[in-house]
Amino acid sequence: MFDWIHALPLWAAKIGAILLFAGVLATVWSLPEDFVYFGAPDRRRWRDLRVWATVLLAVQCGIYYVF
Amino acid sequence: MDNLLSFTRTEVSWIDLGLLFVYFAGITVYGYLFKSRVHSSRDYFLAGRSLPWWIIGMSIIGTNIGSNDYVGGAGGAYRIGMAQANFEWIGAIPAMIIAAFIFIPFYWRAGVFSIPEYLGRRYSEAVRVIAALILSLFSVLIVGVFLWATALMLQTYLGWPILLSIVVTAGVVGLYTVSGGLAAVAYTDAVQLVIMFTGAVVVAVIGVNAAGGAANFAAQLQERFPDHLHAFLPSTHDEFPWPGVLLGLGLVLSPAYWCTNQAIMQRCLGARTEWDGKASMMFAALAKTFVPLLIVLPGFFALLLAPERLGVPDQALPWVVKNLLPPGVSGLLFVAFIAALQSSISSTLNSASVMVTRDIIGVIRKRRPDDAQELRLGRWITLAALVVGIFCAPLTAQFRGIYVYVQQLLSFFQGPIFALLLMGILFKRITPKAGFWSLLLGLAFAAALGIAGLNMLYMAFWSFVASVLLLFIISAFTRPKSASELEDLSYTSVVKEAVDV
Numbered sequence: 001m002f003d004w005i006h007a008l009p010l011w012a013a014k015i016g017a018i019l020l021f022a023g024v025l026a027t028v029w030s031l032p033e034d035f036v037y038f039g040a041p042d043r044r045r046w047r048d049l050r051v052w053a054t055v056l057l058a059v060q061c062g063i064y065y066v067f
Numbered sequence: 068m069d070n071l072l073s074f075t076r077t078e079v080s081w082i083d084l085g086l087l088f089v090y091f092a093g094i095t096v097y098g099y100l101f102k103s104r105v106h107s108s109r110d111y112f113l114a115g116r117s118l119p120w121w122i123i124g125m126s127i128i129g130t131n132i133g134s135n136d137y138v139g140g141a142g143g144a145y146r147i148g149m150a151q152a153n154f155e156w157i158g159a160i161p162a163m164i165i166a167a168f169i170f171i172p173f174y175w176r177a178g179v180f181s182i183p184e185y186l187g188r189r190y191s192e193a194v195r196v197i198a199a200l201i202l203s204l205f206s207v208l209i210v211g212v213f214l215w216a217t218a219l220m221l222q223t224y225l226g227w228p229i230l231l232s233i234v235v236t237a238g239v240v241g242l243y244t245v246s247g248g249l250a251a252v253a254y255t256d257a258v259q260l261v262i263m264f265t266g267a268v269v270v271a272v273i274g275v276n277a278a279g280g281a282a283n284f285a286a287q288l289q290e291r292f293p294d295h296l297h298a299f300l301p302s303t304h305d306e307f308p309w310p311g312v313l314l315g316l317g318l319v320l321s322p323a324y325w326c327t328n329q330a331i332m333q334r335c336l337g338a339r340t341e342w343d344g345k346a347s348m349m350f351a352a353l354a355k356t357f358v359p360l361l362i363v364l365p366g367f368f369a370l371l372l373a374p375e376r377l378g379v380p381d382q383a384l385p386w387v388v389k390n391l392l393p394p395g396v397s398g399l400l401f402v403a404f405i406a407a408l409q410s411s412i413s414s415t416l417n418s419a420s421v422m423v424t425r426d427i428i429g430v431i432r433k434r435r436p437d438d439a440q441e442l443r444l445g446r447w448i449t450l451a452a453l454v455v456g457i458f459c460a461p462l463t464a465q466f467r468g469i470y471v472y473v474q475q476l477l478s479f480f481q482g483p484i485f486a487l488l489l490m491g492i493l494f495k496r497i498t499p500k501a502g503f504w505s506l507l508l509g510l511a512f513a514a515a516l517g518i519a520g521l522n523m524l525y526m527a528f529w530s531f532v533a534s535v536l537l538l539f540i541i542s543a544f545t546r547p548k549s550a551s552e553l554e555d556l557s558y559t560s561v562v563k564e565a566v567d568v
Contacts, residue, residue: 005310006302013299013309039341052349067298
């Protein structure tokens with residue numbers, strides 16, 4: 001079923017992983033700011049969950065780049 | 068499951084026993100105190116929608132981590148190295164972020180108590196009942212597995228009889244779960260998570276010191292076991308080929324688990340605001356990032372420090388406990404194991420109760436019970452689920468590798484249910500009839516793939532793809548719900564409302 005993938009080198013997996021993280025990040029940043037803050041008691045920068053997502057995904061990119 | 072039996076120490080110190088006693092007494096009293104907060108079914112099932120993001124985040128990870136993660140995670144790291152961490156990283160973090168931004172706002176704003184209830188509102192009551200039946204059946208089965216695992220550990224570590232161990236565990240968890248509901252579960256989960264992380268950090272520090280310090284530890288791994296430092300395994304690998312990890316785990320199984328698991332999502336539905344619900348999952352993702360360090364490291368310690376190769380990889384953690392940990396610390400780790408299991412049991416019981424009470428009995432009964440009756444019924448169902456779990460627990464011994472078996476069974480229905488949720492949220496054109504038939508046919512297709520012997524990662528992926536295709540094909544020939552019926556249930560309506568406000 002996935003025979004054609006077997007021919008790909010292992011680094012293709014790393015690229016696939018980083019593309020997945022980039023896709024999630026792009027999705028998150030495409031959301032309106034009002035939607036992200038909806039329900040928050042104030043609009044302080046630390047409550048911007050897109051920033052949280054960016055930090056989390058940057059760590060993941062680093063991990064999969066190294067390993 | 069058998070690997071837990073090897074967790075025997077030659078003697079148990081009074082410090083270890085004291086820690087265990089303090090834990091059992093403390094968690095029971097602390098959990099029971101939440102009984103006074105419960106006055107309605109909303110208080111019981113959703114903690115009165117009062118939970119802050121940090122408590123929910125800790126509770127999510129407490130529910131997520133079981134003893135199998137400790138023992139199996141260390142064993143996996145010993146056997147295949149860093150690739151074991153894929154379940155915690157690529158197999159969790161992206162899906163948790165998607166759950167936070169895409170799924171939680173819909174569930175929270177719809178005001179539902181459960182995932183099947185959301186499916187019922189989006190599609191039909193038939194879809195709701197089928198989904199609730201599948202999910203609650205597995206919940207009760209898993210409670211039995213967790214009870215058996217805890218009993219085995221108490222038996223092997225303390226010498227308690229199995230039956231007594233099951234009854235004590237069920238008694239402690241049952242007391243606060245039946246009486247205090249979700250608030251008791253979430254707050255005790257948070258305490259249990261602190262215990263788990265403390266135990267794991269202490270083990271990590273002792274292990275790294277035994278290996279000659281952090282620099283020496285890393286250098287030795289690099290020199291002696293370079294293959295263990297790759298996150299991805301070749302595409303020809305039997306268990307975890309990288310295409311399966313990316314497509315099956317990363318794109319289907321992981322989002323299906325993190326976006327549709329009732330035990331995980333229920334505490335998010337109890338968030339005090341929508342932002343708290345979203346933030347809780349992000350906070351849980353932060354904690355999840357560090358979980359591999361805690362469960363993978365012991366496997367590496369055994370790899371470097373054991374004088375000879377271990378016969379069974381899952382012996383890695385028991386080897387570390389027996390050979391590296393002093394009295395007191397081993398007791399702390401044992402308490403962490405018990406805490407991990409109890410948090411999973413309480414969360415699963417609570418989620419099974421809400422689904423049986425509201426999504427099965429509540430739908431099938433013609434006359435809806437009032438709130439006081441529903442609260443009473445919820446407590447009885449929780450107790451009943453615990454009792455059924457107690458009777459199911461010994462059955463676990465009849466199946467070798469039941470835990471893996473349960474994971475494989477989960478992959479039968481996660482693809483179709485995830486397809487219904489994702490497409491239902493994203494596309495208003497998806498119809499109720501398409502939801503019903505795609506669920507049934509998707510389950511049948513997954514079963515056929517499983518019988519054909521397909522790897523569970525690929526099975527989840529293809530059953531998801533088949534369900535998505537069926538949803539669109541059947542929707543083309545059937546009538547969708549009106550825009551007013553889909554208010555607060557679709558992506559465009561929820562985002563638009565937030566922007567308008």
